[in-house]
Amino acid sequence: MLAGLRIGKRAKIIDTSGADRLVRRRLLDLGITEGSEVCIKCKMPFGGPFMLESCGQCVGIRRREAQTIKVEEL
Amino acid sequence: MDIALLGNPNTGKTSMFNNLTGSYEYVGNWSGVTVEKKVGLLKKGTASLIDLPGVYSLNPLSKDEGVVTNFLLHDSFDRMLNIIDASQLERNLHLTIQLLEFGRPLIIALNMVDVASKRGIEIDVDRLASQLGTKVVPVIARSGRGCDELAEFVTTIESPSISSFTVSYGEEMDGAIERLARMLEGKVHHSVRWLTLQLLEGNHYVKAYLQSFIGREELETFILDTSKAILSNYEEKTIDHFIYHKRQEAIGELLRNSTYTEEENKQPLSEKIDAVITNKWLGLPIFFVIMYFLFMLTFDWLGFPLSDILDGIISGPITGGLEGFLSFIGASSFIHALVLDGIVAGVGGVLVFVPQIFILFFFISLLEDSGYMARVALVMDRLMEHVGLNGKAFIPMMIGFGCNVPGVMAARTIETPRERMLTVLLTPLMSCSARLPVYALFVGAFFVSHKALIVLSLYILGIVVALILAKVFSTTILKGETSFFVIELPPYRIPQGKALWKSTWEKGKGFVKKAGTFIFAGSVLIWLLSYAGPQGLNVEMDDSFLAMIGGVFAPLLAPLGFGTWQAGASLLTGFLAKEAIISTMNIIYFVPDEASLQGLLINSFSPVAAYSFMVFILLYIPCLATVATIKKETGSYKWTCFSMGYALLIAYLLSFLIYQFGTLLGF
Ligand SMILES: Nc1nc2c(ncn2[C@@H]2O[C@H](COP(=O)(O)OP(=O)(O)O)[C@@H](O)[C@H]2O)c(=O)[nH]1
Numbered sequence: 001m002l003a004g005l006r007i008g009k010r011a012k013i014i015d016t017s018g019a020d021r022l023v024r025r026r027l028l029d030l031g032i033t034e035g036s037e038v039c040i041k042c043k044m045p046f047g048g049p050f051m052l053e054s055c056g057q058c059v060g061i062r063r064r065e066a067q068t069i070k071v072e073e074l
Numbered sequence: 075m076d077i078a079l080l081g082n083p084n085t086g087k088t089s090m091f092n093n094l095t096g097s098y099e100y101v102g103n104w105s106g107v108t109v110e111k112k113v114g115l116l117k118k119g120t121a122s123l124i125d126l127p128g129v130y131s132l133n134p135l136s137k138d139e140g141v142v143t144n145f146l147l148h149d150s151f152d153r154m155l156n157i158i159d160a161s162q163l164e165r166n167l168h169l170t171i172q173l174l175e176f177g178r179p180l181i182i183a184l185n186m187v188d189v190a191s192k193r194g195i196e197i198d199v200d201r202l203a204s205q206l207g208t209k210v211v212p213v214i215a216r217s218g219r220g221c222d223e224l225a226e227f228v229t230t231i232e233s234p235s236i237s238s239f240t241v242s243y244g245e246e247m248d249g250a251i252e253r254l255a256r257m258l259e260g261k262v263h264h265s266v267r268w269l270t271l272q273l274l275e276g277n278h279y280v281k282a283y284l285q286s287f288i289g290r291e292e293l294e295t296f297i298l299d300t301s302k303a304i305l306s307n308y309e310e311k312t313i314d315h316f317i318y319h320k321r322q323e324a325i326g327e328l329l330r331n332s333t334y335t336e337e338e339n340k341q342p343l344s345e346k347i348d349a350v351i352t353n354k355w356l357g358l359p360i361f362f363v364i365m366y367f368l369f370m371l372t373f374d375w376l377g378f379p380l381s382d383i384l385d386g387i388i389s390g391p392i393t394g395g396l397e398g399f400l401s402f403i404g405a406s407s408f409i410h411a412l413v414l415d416g417i418v419a420g421v422g423g424v425l426v427f428v429p430q431i432f433i434l435f436f437f438i439s440l441l442e443d444s445g446y447m448a449r450v451a452l453v454m455d456r457l458m459e460h461v462g463l464n465g466k467a468f469i470p471m472m473i474g475f476g477c478n479v480p481g482v483m484a485a486r487t488i489e490t491p492r493e494r495m496l497t498v499l500l501t502p503l504m505s506c507s508a509r510l511p512v513y514a515l516f517v518g519a520f521f522v523s524h525k526a527l528i529v530l531s532l533y534i535l536g537i538v539v540a541l542i543l544a545k546v547f548s549t550t551i552l553k554g555e556t557s558f559f560v561i562e563l564p565p566y567r568i569p570q571g572k573a574l575w576k577s578t579w580e581k582g583k584g585f586v587k588k589a590g591t592f593i594f595a596g597s598v599l600i601w602l603l604s605y606a607g608p609q610g611l612n613v614e615m616d617d618s619f620l621a622m623i624g625g626v627f628a629p630l631l632a633p634l635g636f637g638t639w640q641a642g643a644s645l646l647t648g649f650l651a652k653e654a655i656i657s658t659m660n661i662i663y664f665v666p667d668e669a670s671l672q673g674l675l676i677n678s679f680s681p682v683a684a685y686s687f688m689v690f691i692l693l694y695i696p697c698l699a700t701v702a703t704i705k706k707e708t709g710s711y712k713w714t715c716f717s718m719g720y721a722l723l724i725a726y727l728l729s730f731l732i733y734q735f736g737t738l739l740g741f
């Protein structure tokens with residue numbers, strides 16, 4: 001799962017079907033979907049959101065959503 | 075000729091608009107700066123340009139994105155200017171493809187080529203243009219490079235040919251397009267190919283549009299049949315993913331032929347800054363430090379001294395000059411009083427605060443343009459989630475510190491209707507710049523040694539009340555499960571001096587303009603009301619009409635510590651515009667400058683009553699302009715009334731508690 005990825009490690013998304021429909025759509029808008037390479041830049045404290053980087057752009061998503069996205073470490 | 079500007083959020087559409095039209099619109103480095111369409115005339119004056127909110131796709135999720143789809147469906151225009159970010163081509167081209175499918179003349183402005191080349195991305199513009207079948211003009215909207223050629227091109231070419239570029243979605247889709255075309259029997263003038271694809275992607279606006287031609291059931295059957303046909307032939311879970319992937323393939327092909335990326339491992343500066351600014355532990359403290367600096371500069375270090383100087387000028391040379399002039403022309407004592415006690419007191423009393431308001435707006439512009447706003451949303455999300463909102467709601471609130479009207483409008487970028495409504499309702503609790511003069515006046519009179527601290531406490535009180543009410547509303551009247559947070563964090567950009575100044579001026583201009591018009595007229599009226607009474611003209615102020623009107627509220631306000639007709643009258647005018655409170659007080663207390671007004675106030679308020687008064691001003695009601703905006707944004711009288719009613723109730727309650735407990739404790 002994306003949430004389990006360590007900061008700075010790159011991974012490839014393999015399945016987003018577990019995520020909320022709206023979240024998935026928005027990530028898709030930003031070009032983040034199955035097959036995209038992502039990297040976690042930082043995790044906010046107290047269960048806060050994550051900052052992801054993918055193709056040179058940064059995106060913030062909630063931890064809860066990151067727990068539903070399957071990734072494969074590269 | 076009408077040209078529509080379209081593109082992803084934050085690609086420089088508004089910068090381009092400003093450059094091409096020579097006018098000025100609001101630029102910022104976060105998604106969702108433009109939430110409404112804006113029309114401007116091109117510099118040469120031959121065509122008008124329409125700035126639209128940024129969208130990633132024509133299938134909208136939030137209300138500001140819906141503006142674009144609605145525009146395409148229902149408004150008439152001649153050609154489209156698509157701005158794409160050269161450093162994020164892959165994502166930007168998804169929208170370009172949809173626009174090409176829309177089938178109207180399209181010209182592409184390839185923006186941010188400076189950013190792209192810094193990232194080691196080289197683009198063969200001619201190859202890209204020939205593959206897309208459209209004209210592509212490389213530009214840098216920020217500096218204006220290439221904008222003249224673009225303007226030249228957009229307006230002079232007689233009729234740009236419609237591109238023949240198409241993505242192939244397979245024969246099932248082609249069949250579906252034909253079927254929809256037959257169902258529509260030529261009743262629509264939009265491209266059926268575009269309509270079909272948008273419909274299948276789940277675009278509600280397009281669906282509603284089609285339902286005005288085709289029966290609901292027939293349309294549903296069409297969607298179902300097509301989805302089934304396509305999904306059974308391809309390995310895809312949903313039809314929108316299928317469409318997305320087909321486009322993705324086409325884009326990959328396009329880019330393989332026309333771009334070259336130099337592999338480099340250098341960490342972009344933006345990420346280095348983020349390593350500190352959004353650091354796990356430093357994020358929040360840094361935010362507070364920035365807010366503290368903003369605040370101290372506005373109120374203490376820079377703002378107060380500047381306002382004092384201005385006050386000296388207005389009450390000294392300007393008043394003196396006017397007095398001399400009026401005596402010289404032999405004006406009657408009535409005119410004398412009207413100009414000096416009415417207009418100078420009313421308008422001057424507000425203008426004194428121009429330096430502080432401009433400093434505040436300058437910092438808000440700086441936060442917006444640098445890209446920090448989106449980071450604030452990220453840092454605050456966890457807290458906001460606890461009260462039933464999301465981090466994005468914090469942006470309208472920050473904007474609301476400047477003025478509540480654009481704050482309420484900025485709530486459009488929030489995707490879920492429930493969170494949007496909450497944000498619209500609560501943004502007016504943010505202490506806007508028009509409330510600042512009231513605080514400045516009162517802390518100057520009552521809390522001289524703790525000026526900044528007292529004002530800071532009011533700002534924080536506004537936020538705390540908003541958060542508590544968010545929690546209350548989201549667990550009672552605005553219940554709902556959905557909370558949604560995905561935010562694009564744009565790269566940091568060094569704000570440009572010129573853009574920054576313009577942005578500050580645009581925001582602050584309204585305040586100065588209002589002082590010259592609304593406050594001016596209001597001051598005359600209030601002065602007249604204070605000059606005339608049932609017994610005639612030039613009555614004692616306590617026997618004036620104003621005293622009668624204000625007196626109605628006095629008994630109600632007594633438990634809050636300020637049961638005077640003066641307070642009642644000022645609060646009444648404060649509904650029209652918050653800074654009118656100061657004008658009214660200046661006129662009522664009949665003084666030449668701020669310092670002597672403060673002297674008088676000490677006699678009619680106790681310190682705790684003064685604090686209670688400030689809290690009441692902070693919360694009691696959104697100003698008239700904000701109420702109108704809330705009505706427009708919610709489209710409901712019920713919610714508009716609610717936004718006023720709850721504010722009044724909370725303000726009364728809090729002021730009551732503060733005054734009663736404060737007096738009990740002997741302040
Ligand atoms: N480096 C660079 N920055 C740009 C360029 N065009 C716009 N910007 C910046 O990008 C940000 C977003 O611009 P804006 O016009 O508000 O974009 P919009 O959201 O598409 O309307 C602002 O900070 C601009 O100063 C460009 O060509 N190069």
Ligand SMILES: [Mg+2]
Pocket residue numbers: 087088100101107108126127128
């Ligand atoms: Mg814009």
